[in-house]
Amino acid sequence: MTEILVSALLLMGAALMLLAAIGIIRLPDLPTRMHATTKSGALGTALIMIAVAFYFAEVAVVTRALAIIAFIILTAPVAAHVIGRAGYFVGVPLWEGTIKDDLKTSYDPETHYLRSGFEEDAPKKPAASKKTVKAKAKPKR
Amino acid sequence: MIGFFWNILLALAWVALTGNFGGLNFTFGFALGYAVLAIAQTQLPAIRGYAQRIPRVLRFVGFFILELVKANLKVAFDILTPPWHMQPGVIAYPLSAKTEFEITMVANFISLTPGTLSLDVSNDNRVLFIHAMFLQDEKKLLAELNEVERRLLEVLR
Numbered sequence: 001m002t003e004i005l006v007s008a009l010l011l012m013g014a015a016l017m018l019l020a021a022i023g024i025i026r027l028p029d030l031p032t033r034m035h036a037t038t039k040s041g042a043l044g045t046a047l048i049m050i051a052v053a054f055y056f057a058e059v060a061v062v063t064r065a066l067a068i069i070a071f072i073i074l075t076a077p078v079a080a081h082v083i084g085r086a087g088y089f090v091g092v093p094l095w096e097g098t099i100k101d102d103l104k105t106s107y108d109p110e111t112h113y114l115r116s117g118f119e120e121d122a123p124k125k126p127a128a129s130k131k132t133v134k135a136k137a138k139p140k141r
Numbered sequence: 142m143i144g145f146f147w148n149i150l151l152a153l154a155w156v157a158l159t160g161n162f163g164g165l166n167f168t169f170g171f172a173l174g175y176a177v178l179a180i181a182q183t184q185l186p187a188i189r190g191y192a193q194r195i196p197r198v199l200r201f202v203g204f205f206i207l208e209l210v211k212a213n214l215k216v217a218f219d220i221l222t223p224p225w226h227m228q229p230g231v232i233a234y235p236l237s238a239k240t241e242f243e244i245t246m247v248a249n250f251i252s253l254t255p256g257t258l259s260l261d262v263s264n265d266n267r268v269l270f271i272h273a274m275f276l277q278d279e280k281k282l283l284a285e286l287n288e289v290e291r292r293l294l295e296v297l298r
């Protein structure tokens with residue numbers, strides 16, 4: 001029974017990783033490629049580690065497998081975010097099928113200031129700089 | 142968070158008192174500590190609401206795994222079939238998360254759901270810019286993101 005479960009999990013994990021690889025080749029631009037790699041990659045690794053945990057079924061292995069899943073789930077999106085963000089601001093062109101870009105209009109390449117579009121309804125200072133926002137947020141913590 | 146540390150401390154105390162350092166005994170001690178904290182939380186303001194948190198965490202994990210699988214299938218279908226069904230774009234998502242920790246967690250989980258990738262936060266921490274793969278219905282996407290954020294904040298707060 002566990003044999004079947006382990007095989008199914010391993011196959012699904014490997015299939016997801018294959019999918020991520022195909023995605024890197026097929027998808028047209030940087031952000032969409034990041035979509036394919038991070039999610040399918042992370043979920044694929046998670047499934048394979050679950051399979052490992054089921055196969056060995058020992059405390060030492062299971063805890064390590066769970067730790068690996070936790071760390072991948074914590075780090076994969078951060079890496080994807082940093083790569084995607086760097087690519088965007090360096091000016092890697094988006095795919096021509098991209099239908100909307102809200103970020104372009106609110107970003108000022110001179111000052112690197114990113115507007116939210118909500119500055120007008122902020123209570124007092126309209127153009128709140130990051131420092132003042134941080135100072136305001138601190139006492140709440 | 143404090144409640145969780147107390148729970149681990151109680152479990153360690155149980156392990157030390159029984160003298161059996163196995164994982165199963167630790168789990169049992171943890172369950173006992175959880176019960177003790179659930180009873181004691183009405184008297185102790187520092188750990189109030191701790192016992193309600195674990196079911197919430199489990200519910201969030203279940204919900205999130207379901208979302209993850211659903212959205213993965215969607216992206217997988219688009220990668221494998223020749224014509225592109227995707228309509229990618231960058232949208233602004235107004236955050237209800239306030240502190241930097243909350244924003245980090247929300248951005249992380251939004252990045253983990255396939256089809257959305259958080260790109261940047263506006264300088265005043267009020268809007269998250271997200272690259273989405275399927276922008277056919279922006280309102281629906283925003284509602285889904287809102288659902289993820291609401292459930293996550295329920296766990297964190």
